[in-house]
Amino acid sequence: MIRLEKVNGRNVWDILKLTVSEDQKDYVASNDISIVEAYIAITENGHAFPFGVYANDTLVGFMMIGYDTDDSWEDAPVIAKGNYNLWRLMIDKKYQRNGYGKEAVQLALDFINAFPCGKAECCWLSYEPENEVARSLYQSYGFLETGEKDGEELIAVLKLGESSRC
Secondary structure, three states: OEEEEEOOOOOHHHHHHOOOOHHHOOOOOOHHHHHHHHHHHHHOOOEEEEEEEEEOOEEEEEEEEEEOOOOOOOOOOHHHOOOEEEEEEEEOHHHOOOOHHHHHHHHHHHHHOOOOOOOOOEEEEEEOOOOHHHHHHHHOOOOEEEEEEEOOEEEEEEEOOOOOOO
């Protein structure tokens, strides 16, 4: 069973040791960079929720959820304003291909659909165009590519709740 635990003083050092395989390193930022980005977002009036992903008591990955924009995010995509995003998801190379990523996405959506920062129409995310594993995973949950980009990454969105559009 997968569960999320907020990044804290007891788990942060273990989260920093998690890594993806060599062929995936271009697809996801390292966890130290992600945690720094979460800190910056929070101190710049934004919202970030970094989590360790656990299979029972074993740390298997890292996830980060965001909401809206922060004061220093100058080139934010339009979809970011007032919406949630699945900002990061990684499963350590030792634990991949066990379904943990798929279960983690469901936990992320459960968290987002509780609207911890208020109602929103969409959840969005982005991934490298050549990352077919990510594309397939997110499409299995109904995320649809918009044709827009966040930097070089493709943006995909999922409608939340009763929303009719994103």
